[in-house]
Every structure is written in structure tokens, then in C-alpha cells.
Amino acid sequence: MKARALAVYPGSFDPFTNGHLDVVERALGIFDRVIVAVLANPDKRAPLFTVEERMGMIGQALEGQERVEVDSFRGLTVDYARSRGAHTLVKGLRAYSDFDAELQQALMNRKLAPDVHTIFLMSSFAHIFVSSSILKDIASHGRDVSEFVPPVVAQRLKEKFS
Numbered sequence: 001m002k003a004r005a006l007a008v009y010p011g012s013f014d015p016f017t018n019g020h021l022d023v024v025e026r027a028l029g030i031f032d033r034v035i036v037a038v039l040a041n042p043d044k045r046a047p048l049f050t051v052e053e054r055m056g057m058i059g060q061a062l063e064g065q066e067r068v069e070v071d072s073f074r075g076l077t078v079d080y081a082r083s084r085g086a087h088t089l090v091k092g093l094r095a096y097s098d099f100d101a102e103l104q105q106a107l108m109n110r111k112l113a114p115d116v117h118t119i120f121l122m123s124s125f126a127h128i129f130v131s132s133s134i135l136k137d138i139a140s141h142g143r144d145v146s147e148f149v150p151p152v153v154a155q156r157l158k159e160k161f162s
């Protein structure tokens with residue numbers, strides 16, 4: 001298999017949303033294999049879910065997708081990608097507001113590893129306003145977010161905030 005047939009989709013995924021799912025499904029239309037890579041060394045913000053919990057939920061949400069692997073990583077994304085033999089990072093883009101931060105990361109990643117390319121997949125319109133942090137906020141106030149996340153994530157959010 002050519003190295004370009006493999007892509008890494010990195011993120012915090014705290015938790016995994018239908019927007020993330022949409023990006024994975026689109027990436028599978030382009031790449032033979034996709035690694036969903038959960039960042040295991042978040043900086044200041046304490047995550048709501050542990051890395052193991054996040055990986056478990058992603059695994060369940062993607063059950064049956066044989067071309068997807070769920071993994072975690074520490075350190076720099078480009079180093080992780082190289083260690084897996086991947087030359088492509090996949091990122092999702094929602095609205096224009098994502099652009100600045102994503103451009104900064106993509107250009108810095110290119111500087112760090114010129115052989116690793118970033119491609120952006122546009123969210124579908126239905127997911128433009130879906131973000132993990134907004135959903136956590138809504139769920140923390142007891143409201144139902146099952147419209148925006150895979151069933152397993154909706155269940156875990158309910159348990160966390162019950």
C-alpha cells in the first residue's frame with residue numbers, strides 16, 4: 001500500500017461528535033485507511049473524558065468501519081504521523097472562524113515536517129455549528145444533545161452529568 005493511502009485525523013475529540021464522524025467518512029472516500037488519533041497530552045484544559053474513554057467512544061461510533069483505526073498519541077502530531085508512515089493529516093473545517101487557527105497549525109506543521117501535508121475537509125452544513133465544547137456546555141445543563149453526537153457519546157454525556 002502506498003504511504004499516501006493512509007491519513008491521520010488528529011484531535012482532542014472530547015467528545016467525538018457527528019461532525020467528526022462526517023470528516024472520517026469523507027476521509028474514507030479519499031484514503032484507504034484513516035487513523036483517528038486522540039491527543040493524550042492536552043495542555044491547560046482538563047478534558048471531560050479520559051483518553052481511554054474517548055477512544056472507546058470513537059471505536060464504538062465507528063464500529064464496522066474496518067479501514068479505520070483509533071489510536072492515541074503524545075507530543076507533536078507530525079512526529080506521530082511520521083511514526084505511523086503517514087504523510088497526510090486530515091482536518092475538518094467548519095466556518096471561517098476555524099480558519100486562522102487551522103492555517104497557523106498547518107503552516108507550522110509544514111515547517112516542522114515538509115513531507116507531511118494537511119488537507120481540509122469541509123463539514124456538511126448540518127454540522128457547521130457543532131463543536132465538542134458547545135455540546136459539553138449544553139449537556140452539563142441537562143439538555144439532550146443526541147441529535148449532534150453518536151448514540152454512545154450521548155449516553156456517556158448523560159452519565160457524566162447525571
Ligand code: PNS
Pocket residue numbers: 010011012013039075076077078104105106108109
Ligand atoms: O480537536 P482539536 O483540539 O482542535 O485538535 C488540535 C490538535 C490535537 C490537532 C492540535 O492541538 C495538535 O496537533 N496538537 C499536538 C501538538 C502539536 O503538534 N503542536 C503543533 C501544532 S502547530
